[in-house]
Amino acid sequence: MRKKIDELHIHEKHYEQIYDQVKNDPYAQSLGIQLTKFEAGFAKAMLEVQGHMVNAYGTVHGAVIYALADHAFSVACNAYGKTSLGLSTTIQFMESAKPGDKIVARATEVKRNYRTGFYRIDVFHGENLIASMEAVSYRKDHYFIELDKEDL
Template sequence: MKKKIDENQIHEKHYEQIYNLVKNDPYAQSLGIKLTKFEAGFAEAMLEVQDHMVNAHGTVHGAVLYALADHAFSVACNAYGKTSVGLSTTIQFIEAAKPGDRISARATELRRNFRTGFYRIEIFHEQSLIATMEAVSYRKDHYFIELNEQE
C-alpha cells in the first residue's frame, strides 16, 4: 500500500527550493510584481502601478490586475512542490486603481485534493478591495522538487 504524502511537511522541508522557483517567475518579474508572503496554500504579491499599465481611461488595465492575481494563485497552488497549473479562473473588477498605487493580491487555498485545488484571490489597494478572483488548479502527477524515499 502506498504511503500518503504529507504535503505540508514537503512545503516545510523544501521551502527554500520551492520559494526560489516560484518567486523567480519571469513574467511576474517583467511587470515588477514582488512576492511578499509565501506559505502552504497562501501567497501575497505586490505591484506598484506604472504609467504604462493603464487603459484608455487612465486606470489600471484589467490584464495587469489579472496578472497580479494569477501570480499569487500560481505561487499558492505550487507551494507543495507538486506541479500545478491553472484550470479555470473568474475575475470580478470592483474598483479602479491608478498609476502610483501599490496594489496587492492575496491567494488563499479553500480546498485541495489529489487532482484539483480551489482558491480565492483578493486584490487590494490599501484596505480597499478592488477585485476578486476564483481559481481552480489542476495538480499534475509529479513534483518539481526532488523527494527522497521517506516522503
C-alpha cells in the same frame, strides 16, 4: 497500498527550493510583481502600478490586475512542490487603481485534494477590495523539486 504524501511536511522541508522556483517567474518579474509572503497554500504579491499599465481612461488595465492575481494563485497552488497549473479562473473587477498605487493580491487555498485545488484571490488597493478571483488548479503527478525517499 501507497501511503498518503504529507505535502505540508514537503512544503516545510523543501521550503527554500520551492520558494526559489515560484519566485522566479519571468513574466511576473517583467511587470515588477514582488512576492511578499509565501506559505503552504497562501501567497501575497504586490505591484506598483506604472504609467504604461493603464487603459485609455488612465486606470490600471484589467489584464494587469489579473496578472497580479494569477501570479499569487500560481505561487499558492505550487507551494507544495507539486506541479500545478491553472484550470479555470473567474474574476470580478470592483474598483480601479491609478499609476503610483500599490496593489496587493492575496491568494488563499480553500480546498485541495490529490488532483485539484480551489483558491480565492483578493486584490486590494490599501483597504479597498478592487478585484476578487476564484480559481481552480490541476495538480499533476510530477513534483518540480527532488523528493527524498522519506517524503514518499
